[in-house]
Amino acid sequence: MIKAVIFDMDGVISDTSKLHATQELKILSRFGINISMEELIKRYSGVRTKKFFKELLEGIGAEYDLAELMHEKWTGMLEMSKKHVPEIPGAISLINEAKKAGLKLAIASGSDKNYVLTVLKTLGVQDLFDAITSSEEVKNGKPEPDVFLLAAKRMSVAPENCIVIEDGISGMIAAKKAGMLSIGLVKDRNDESYPADIRVESLNEINLKVLMNRK
Numbered sequence: 001m002i003k004a005v006i007f008d009m010d011g012v013i014s015d016t017s018k019l020h021a022t023q024e025l026k027i028l029s030r031f032g033i034n035i036s037m038e039e040l041i042k043r044y045s046g047v048r049t050k051k052f053f054k055e056l057l058e059g060i061g062a063e064y065d066l067a068e069l070m071h072e073k074w075t076g077m078l079e080m081s082k083k084h085v086p087e088i089p090g091a092i093s094l095i096n097e098a099k100k101a102g103l104k105l106a107i108a109s110g111s112d113k114n115y116v117l118t119v120l121k122t123l124g125v126q127d128l129f130d131a132i133t134s135s136e137e138v139k140n141g142k143p144e145p146d147v148f149l150l151a152a153k154r155m156s157v158a159p160e161n162c163i164v165i166e167d168g169i170s171g172m173i174a175a176k177k178a179g180m181l182s183i184g185l186v187k188d189r190n191d192e193s194y195p196a197d198i199r200v201e202s203l204n205e206i207n208l209k210v211l212m213n214r215k
Helices: 019-028 037-044 048-058 066-083 091-100 111-124 145-153 167-178
Strands: 004-007 104-109 133-135 163-164 181-185 199-200
Touching: 004 145, 019 037, 019 048, 019 066, 037 167, 048 066, 066 111, 091 104, 104 111, 104 145, 111 133, 133 145, 145 163, 145 167, 163 167, 167 181
Parallel strands: 004 104, 004 163, 104 133, 163 181, 181 199
Antiparallel strands: none
């Protein structure tokens, strides 16, 4: 029985995946790396910034200052998130519905913790969550299950009683490794490259009354 819902943030609650990708593509272009925004979001949504840069830049043998690149990205993201953050359609109503239904709620994000808190505050939903976790708090980021297991621990809910809502492949893999059910918020529910238990194209398709009784 589902007792808790764990949300990824970027691309699930906040429509900020494109903001991440814009910042990252700007930096990557300086090293001659060309990748489409769509492919970047699909492959790396939820992946730690450190792992993301290392995987792409070390692959071409580039010289870079990792700390400097991470600082550049998160400084820009933090400033943008203080001004305006677009909501993913249906996110806030789903969060409120889940809260009223008595489910525990958590955030499990691959983003910087200060950025996560700022985005949630800007959207006015920070106080609705029982746990807010970032992959910077655990040893391994997504696609490893660490951040989801930490969220479950902080809510005092067993992993098998949690369901995860994710938009990135790495997060869906991490949820499965954590022993949790997952819902993939994707552009095409028939795209089997997304390894979620359920695939939806809109948060409005999620019926919490049904999910609470899933085994």
